[in-house]
Amino acid sequence: MENDIAKKGDNNRRKFxxxxxxxxxxxxxxxxxxxxxxxxxxxxxxxxxxxxxxxDGKVVEVDAENINKYPEAHIxxxxxxxxxxxxxxxxxxxxAKCKNARNCVESCQxxxxxxxxxxxxxxxxxxxxxxxxxxxxxxxCYHCDEPPCVTVCPTGATFKRDDGIxxxxxxxxxxxxxxxxxxxxxxxxxxxxHKAKFDDKSQPYSPETSVPAAEGTVMKCDxxxxxxxxxxxxxxxxxxxxxVIYFGDKNEDIVTxxxxxxxxxxxxxxxxxxxxxxxxxxxxxxxxxxxxxRQFPLERGFDVDEDILERYKDVPEVQDFKNQNKTKS
Amino acid sequence: xxxxxSPISKFWIGFLIVVxxxxxxxxxxxxxxxxxxxxxRDNVVWGIYIINFIFFVCLSYxxxxxxxxxxxxxxxxxxxxxxxxxxxTVLSLIVGxxxxxxxxxxxxxxxxxxxYPRIQSPITWDIIAILTDLIGCFIYLYLTxxxxxxxxxxxxxxASNWRQKLYKSLAIGYKDxxxxxxxxxxxxxxxxxxxxxxxxxxxxxxxxxxxxxxxPGWNSTIFAPYFIVAGLYSGVGVIIxxxxxxxxxxxxxxxxxxxxxxxxGIVLLVISLLFGYFTFSEYFxxxxxxxxxxxxxxxxxxxxxxxxxxxxxxxxxxxxxxxxFFKKFRTIKSITFAAVVAxxxxxxxxxxxxxxxxxxPYLPIQDTxxxxxxxxxxxxxxxxxxxxxxxxxxxxxxxxxxxxxxxxSGIIDYxxxxxxxxxxxxxxxxx
Numbered sequence: 161m162e163n164d165i166a167k168k169g170d171n172n173r174r175k176f177x178x179x180x181x182x183x184x185x186x187x188x189x190x191x192x193x194x195x196x197x198x199x200x201x202x203x204x205x206x207x208x209x210x211x212x213x214x215x216d217g218k219v220v221e222v223d224a225e226n227i228n229k230y231p232e233a234h235i236x237x238x239x240x241x242x243x244x245x246x247x248x249x250x251x252x253x254x255x256a257k258c259k260n261a262r263n264c265v266e267s268c269q270x271x272x273x274x275x276x277x278x279x280x281x282x283x284x285x286x287x288x289x290x291x292x293x294x295x296x297x298x299x300x301c302y303h304c305d306e307p308p309c310v311t312v313c314p315t316g317a318t319f320k321r322d323d324g325i326x327x328x329x330x331x332x333x334x335x336x337x338x339x340x341x342x343x344x345x346x347x348x349x350x351x352x353x354h355k356a357k358f359d360d361k362s363q364p365y366s367p368e369t370s371v372p373a374a375e376g377t378v379m380k381c382d383x384x385x386x387x388x389x390x391x392x393x394x395x396x397x398x399x400x401x402x403x404v405i406y407f408g409d410k411n412e413d414i415v416t417x418x419x420x421x422x423x424x425x426x427x428x429x430x431x432x433x434x435x436x437x438x439x440x441x442x443x444x445x446x447x448x449x450x451x452x453x454r455q456f457p458l459e460r461g462f463d464v465d466e467d468i469l470e471r472y473k474d475v476p477e478v479q480d481f482k483n484q485n486k487t488k489s
Numbered sequence: 490x491x492x493x494x495s496p497i498s499k500f501w502i503g504f505l506i507v508v509x510x511x512x513x514x515x516x517x518x519x520x521x522x523x524x525x526x527x528x529x530r531d532n533v534v535w536g537i538y539i540i541n542f543i544f545f546v547c548l549s550y551x552x553x554x555x556x557x558x559x560x561x562x563x564x565x566x567x568x569x570x571x572x573x574x575x576x577x578t579v580l581s582l583i584v585g586x587x588x589x590x591x592x593x594x595x596x597x598x599x600x601x602x603x604x605y606p607r608i609q610s611p612i613t614w615d616i617i618a619i620l621t622d623l624i625g626c627f628i629y630l631y632l633t634x635x636x637x638x639x640x641x642x643x644x645x646x647x648a649s650n651w652r653q654k655l656y657k658s659l660a661i662g663y664k665d666x667x668x669x670x671x672x673x674x675x676x677x678x679x680x681x682x683x684x685x686x687x688x689x690x691x692x693x694x695x696x697x698x699x700x701x702x703x704x705p706g707w708n709s710t711i712f713a714p715y716f717i718v719a720g721l722y723s724g725v726g727v728i729i730x731x732x733x734x735x736x737x738x739x740x741x742x743x744x745x746x747x748x749x750x751x752x753x754g755i756v757l758l759v760i761s762l763l764f765g766y767f768t769f770s771e772y773f774x775x776x777x778x779x780x781x782x783x784x785x786x787x788x789x790x791x792x793x794x795x796x797x798x799x800x801x802x803x804x805x806x807x808x809x810x811x812x813x814f815f816k817k818f819r820t821i822k823s824i825t826f827a828a829v830v831a832x833x834x835x836x837x838x839x840x841x842x843x844x845x846x847x848x849x850p851y852l853p854i855q856d857t858x859x860x861x862x863x864x865x866x867x868x869x870x871x872x873x874x875x876x877x878x879x880x881x882x883x884x885x886x887x888x889x890x891x892x893x894x895x896x897x898s899g900i901i902d903y904x905x906x907x908x909x910x911x912x913x914x915x916x917x918x919x920x
Contacts, residue, residue, distance in 0.1 A: 277858065284855050299852065308703055314612035315598075315605045334601050335594020337534040338612055342702040344851045350534060350594065353525030375523050376594025437851060440703055471855040 235386070237329045240367040243321030248410040248445075249383055250324070251300065251394075252427060254417075255451035257402040258283070258296040260461025262468070267399035271384070273357055273371050278349060280370075280381035281396050285461075285472040294475050295451035296461050298404065300396065301326065301347040301381035302436070302444030309339035309348065318378070324410075324445050325383050327367040333377040340378060344440055348380045393418055402455070410445075498738070498886070505883040512876020515869040516591070524594060526869050532854055533847040533864035538591045540839045541874050544723060545585030545881075546619070546695060547716065551724020552578030553626055553688040560633075560681035568899040569744045570753070573731050575630045576888055577724075582623050584881045591873060611697050618691040625687045629680045635673060636898030639663040665898075692717045699842070705775075705782035706846030715767040722764045723835045725757045729828035731885070733821065735894060744895045747821055754824040758813035761831060765806040768838070772802070782851060789845045793863075801841055805834015 209221045260283050268274070268281045280300065287294040303326045310320050317332035318339055340348045351358075354375045363371055368385040384394035392398070397405040398418060408415030408424055415424045427433065431449040462469060462481055472478045519526060529536045556574045559567040590596060606613050638660040645653050663669060693713040700712035709715075729750065736745040775783040790798050809827040812818045844864050848854070854862055866874075 277856075282855075284852060286852075312610050312612070312702070314607060314610040314616075315601045316607050317601075317605075332598075332601060332605065333595065334598045336612060337592065337594070338610070338698070340531070340534045341704065341847065344703040346532065346850045346852055346854075349531050350524075352530065353523040442703075467857055470857045474853070474855075 235366050235368045235389070237331055237365070237367055240327060240329070240385070241319055241321065243323035243325060244385065244389060245322070246411060247323040247388075249303070249388065250408060250410045250415065250424060251303075251383070251397070251446045252406040252408075252415050252424065252433060252449065253298055253446065254404050254406065254431075254449040255295050255297065256449060256454050257404045257456075258298060258451075258461075259402060259456040260285075260296045260464060261401055262464060263399040263401055264298060264396035264405060267395045268381070271395040272369070272382075273360075273373070275355070280349075280379075283461075285475050285478070287475055287477075293451075294458060294477055295454075296458075297448075298396075299345065299347070299436075300446060301383070302345055302442070302446045303383060305443035305445065306441060308342040308344070308442060312338045312342045314338070323385075325385055327382055327385070328370070328378055328380060329367045330370075330374045330377040330379065331365065333374075335376040335378065337378070344437060344442065345444075348378050350378055351375050502883065502886060505879040505886075508879035509876045509883065512873045512879070515872035515876070519591070519869055519873075520596070526867060528860065528864050528866045528870060530858075530861045530864070532850060532861060533844055535592055535843060535847065536864055537840070537866045537870050537874055538588045540836065540843055541877055542585055542588035542592070543695065543716075543839050543843075544836055545581040545588065545877070547692065547720030548724055548727055549578050549580075549582035549585060549626070550622070550688040550692045550695075550717075551721045552581065552728070553622070553629075553684045554721065555724060555728065556629070557681040557683075557685035557688070560677060561685070569741075569746070569749055569895055570728065570732060571633070571899065572892075572894055572896050573735065574728055575633060576885060576894075577727060577731060578626050579630050580881050580884045580888075582619075582626055583884070584877050586619060588873075588877060611694065611701055614694045615691075615698060618687075618694045622684075622687045622691045625680070625684050629677070629684050632673065632677045632680055633896065634892060635660060635663050636665060636670075637893055637896055639665060640897055641892075689717065692720055704846050705780075705849070705851070706786045706842065709771060711767060711771060715771060718760060718763045718767050719835060719838065722757070722760045723832050725753055725760060726828040726832035726835070729753050729757065729825055730832065733825040733828075735889075736821075739889070739894065741895065750821045750824045751819055754813050754819055754827070757809060757824075757828060757831060761806055761809045761813070764835075765810065768802050768806065782849075786846060786849045789849045790841060793848075794841060794845055797837055797841060801834050801837035805830060805838060808834075 211219055211221055262283060264281050265279050265283060269276075269279065272280060274280065282299045284297045284299055285294050286297040303324055305320075305324070307318075307320055307326050310318050310326060313319075314336060315332055315334055317330070317334070318326065318328045320326050335350070337350060340350060351373050355373075358372050358374055360372055363369070365372060365374075366386070368382065368389075370379055370382050373379050387394055393407050393416070394405075397407045400417070403417035403419050406415040406417045406422070406424075406427070408421075410424060413424050414421060415427065416422070427449070428447055433447040433449050435444045435447055458477060459481060462478070469478065469482075473482075527536060527538075552574050556571060556578060559571050559574065590599070593599065602613070602616060608614075638656050642653070642656040642660045645656055648656075663673070693716070696713040696716035699707040700709050702708060732745050732749060732753070736742060772787070776787055809831045812823050812827040848862070848864060856862055
């Protein structure tokens with residue numbers, strides 16, 4: 161009798177162990193299998209096509225599913241993952257011309273519905289060493305070819321497109337912030353709290369416009385693919401009064417700042433173009449032309465809000481400038 | 490242990506529950522108002538939550554590691570401490586991951602980790618490692634509990650009905666027949682070897698979350714072994730503290746003896762030497778080669794975090810070494826004191842790895858908002874941190890009421906072994 165019970169117990173225990181091992185194994189294999197399955201998400205199509213006339217007079221065929229949700233030129237999150245065919249976007253920033261006019265920052269903020277301190281494009285004041293003279297350094301997202309942010313994203317919320325642009329799908333983002341810590345250029349920002357503007361659904365969300373932003377997700381400079389699709393320059397490049405920001409297509413080897421159009425390769429060769437922190441191996445798609453033969457003295461950039469000027473207080477020349485102003489008044 | 494609760498223990502349980510409730514309030518506030526109410530901002534995006542996460546998960550890994558070693562090598566004095574170590578392992582593995590969830594901006598989208606997983610992300614590796622480790626640890630812990638459950642089942646006539654039923658189902662018909670005993674020993678031994686491996690893998694992946702990024706303070710090749718040693722350091726520390734408290738409040742002087750404290754103290758000494766060595770190598774190579782980003786980081790550490798650095802990396806390492814190195818200092822109280830210093834120092838060491846690095850990015854922070862330049866944790870973060878510790882202690886106390894803290898089966902096994910080999914009982918010799 162006792163023997164029987166023992167046997168039964170033995171069996172039960174074996175069953176339990178099997179169950180435990182099985183669930184362990186399934187947890188691991190399940191996760192890997194899913195990873196393979198979810199590599200590309202297909203846009204669900206209803207199959208029904210509808211012909212439409214676009215504002216510039218072209219007839220396009222659109223899937224019926226998309227019509228109500230995404231009016232006008234809005235790109236769905238699934239489409240936004242593919243990129244614009246045969247393009248390789250590149251930006252060149254001419255540091256010799258920048259005078260911290262901040263038009264790039266402000267027009268970007270307006271277009272992306274950002275608050276005063278939220279800046280996709282930042283203008284920093286950089287002094288490379290004690291002897292060197294400081295210079296204004298506009299800093300967008302570099303849309304790297306080896307983006308560390310994309311590698312570490314656990315859900316594929318941030319992705320690299322065929323046209324070189326790195327975007328964020330804030331419908332997919334879980335807000336783990338790993339991408340922010342892995343970006344060496346501090347290009348990414350987090351929406352720490354709720355803001356009224358997030359509720360404005362008048363414009364449907366697209367990763368190409370980054371509007372509206374969502375609480376608890378990451379956002380950054382997107383190179384304005386919505387404008388690129390229309391053949392226009394990004395807001396920052398268009399707004400710059402000095403023509404500092406050139407934008408173009410590496411495949412066509414052409415960049416333009418809206419006034420002059422130049423060969424990208426020649427510009428980089430002639431003006432010794434470089435990429436910031438090249439040694440990190442991230443291969444940015446934003447190039448800088450060194451701040452030589454400058455068109456404006458540095459002080460021209462000090463004509464900004466007191467609050468903005470305060471940002472650069474650690475740079476010695478800003479201290480000198482402030483002291484001079486004090487003695488004058 | 491299984492007896493009635495005294496007024497003092499009632500007071501403590503009440504206190505712990507209050508701390509946990511305050512933490513819950515903080516959690517609800519954080520969910521409603523968003524991460525704005527924490528001290529984290531765009532530069533320091535991870536604060537003390539992730540430090541607590543590393544701390545608890547490391548605690549668990551080191552628990553698994555030690556427990557595995559105690560079982561695998563059939564350490565003679567393992568019986569008195571193995572159960573404590575096992576409970577620490579599982580509890581910290583439950584409490585730890587809660588802290589990583591607090592770092593996540595959109596908890597409502599947590600399932601995306603499984604719907605859209607990307608295998609190249611170290612976070613995905615970490616999830617796989619932690620889940621596997623959790624399951625492994627539970628199986629292992631359960632295996633070591635089976636004989637005790639059987640004993641409780643056979644000796645619980647006076648206990649309430651639900652308890653009898655619980656013990657009966659948990660014992661899964663274990664009758665302590667020689668075949669059953671042998672099978673169970675074999676399985677436990679295999680499992681103990683497996684969880685050592687699991688612990689090392691999981692530790693390593695956790696360290697990689699940091700060392701695979703390009704951040705100057707994190708991108709280090711020695712981070713994985715450094716984290717393993719650091720985890721063992723805090724692990725032994727917490728084990729010693731737990732041993733001290735259990736011995737004191739449950740009057741187990743007969744089972745947890747000075748020999749155990751000295752044994753654990755010597756392990757702590759060896760690990761503190763290793764930990765000090767790793768810490769020194771890490772900072773020394775950065776200081777000596779003085780790349781500009783490393784120099785900036787060290788400037789932050791030596792100026793803004795001067796006292797924290799001294800406390801974490803000098804006091805936190807040297808004090809335990811001095812106490813444990815000299816034989817005359819090795820008393821139960823001083824060993825426990827060394828363990829407390831080690832644990833606090835290690836937590837601060839983790840803080841110095843996470844926060845100053847994020848405050849010193851490649852491009853200088855040019856901002857006017859003080860909270861974006863310098864991180865300081867808010868009451869919400871502290872409340873949740875203490876709630877985590879309180880939950881850990883409370884679960885510990887509750888578990889100790891349900892199961893024996895000293896494995897009875899282990900002691901019987903031990904005595905059986907002794908009889909067979911006619912050896913004197915080391916356990917009974919007063920030291």
